[in-house]
Amino acid sequence: MLHRTNVLSRSLTRSFASSPGKSPTAIVMMNMGGPETVAETHDFLKNLFLDGDLIPLPFQRFLAPYIARRRTPQIEQQYTDIGGGSPILRYTRLQGEGMARLLDELHPATAPHKAYVAFRYVRPLTVETAREMKADGVKRAIAFTQYPQYSCSTTGSSLNELFRRGKAGELDLDIEWSVIDRWGTHPGFIEAVAQNIEKALAKFPIETRHETVVLFSAHSLPMSVVNRGDPYILEVAASVSAVMDRLKHSNPYRLVWQSQVGPSAWMGMQTGAALKGLARLGKKQVVIVPIAFTSDHIETLYEIDLEYAKEAREHGIEVHRAESLNESPVFIRALADIASQHLRDYSSNKRPVSVQLGLRCPGCTNATCGHQKAWLAKGGRQ
């Protein structure tokens, strides 16, 4: 894997060097990030609980460090159990570099392209990425969310952070920004997920394969977020529907929700309870499919692989998980295709944001969301 990453990095450097003097078109891969090492878990959690766009807390500056400290040992143990940290930075770099290399071929007019990573809760943070872009002389940038489906608590939080950094004068004023804010039904993404499901289904005997339940599992949302009109639930359901169309509805399926945190009400049915329910109904074979995140993380490697799968086996169910997209070449090509389509559209209509991004959640009371949308609609200019 290291070898493949190096090959991609070398070819990226080559294409960058072959256009001396031309500043790169930046493709900024936005995501939450995760602790690369167990020791970074506390800082990750502290930044996460400090994010008022994700978890609005009373006295946030004081309460967030307290909650983070209390939660750290449990989450550290989970990162230890999955091999000592989150692989998200490694996969995001690999995906970004592969995407940029393909983009140079698909859209030569804006070459060279360079992928940057901007994480919300761990390094490289948005402000560090902005410095790197400045040093490279970037004049044109795409904020490319790596969450396929839009939620104000994920992509919205990353865009609010970009806006705050812009307003604080920490982004280069000369940069012309545009946004790819969601792509949960892009055919390349759907194809990549479908292929991984087919590989997991193939692990079951051919005679009973068609009885296997395909259980899509996505990170849940607090009902307070759902009820203010957040589009995530609908968009995840649209991804599931598109994947099942691509699979020609070969198997029965359900969409369920995982990783609730804290005592408030969250979107259900919960993945763990669904597996128990399927066992009760006499189901013997399940494929679990992570559908709302593009690389492995504690929810796949710990919650699904170590907790849910073990429990399901105890209930007499054989479970296989569809692989996360990680290094999938089909997925990397999809990222390049989404970005090149965006560049083509932008060169003809100069519209920096999608029509859908312009609409705030009907119940949104976070003023930053409104300012962010107005700022992005002007390409990140004053």
Ligand SMILES: C=CC1=C(C)c2cc3[nH]c(cc4nc(cc5[nH]c(cc1n2)c(C)c5CCC(=O)O)C(CCC(=O)O)=C4C)c(C)c3C=C
């Ligand atoms: C599309 C994915 C995600 C949505 C939507 C989402 C919403 C959301 N999350 C929290 C609270 C926490 N999430 C935590 C970890 C975490 N969240 C996601 C993805 C989504 N979150 C991932 C991939 C991860 C794990 C990162 C990794 O490296 O594995 C955590 C920290 C872990 C823990 O303490 O359990 C919290 C807390 C809220 C409140 C929320 C919606 C408002």
Ligand SMILES: [Fe+2]
């Ligand atoms: Fe989360």
Ligand SMILES: [Fe+2]
């Ligand atoms: Fe909002």
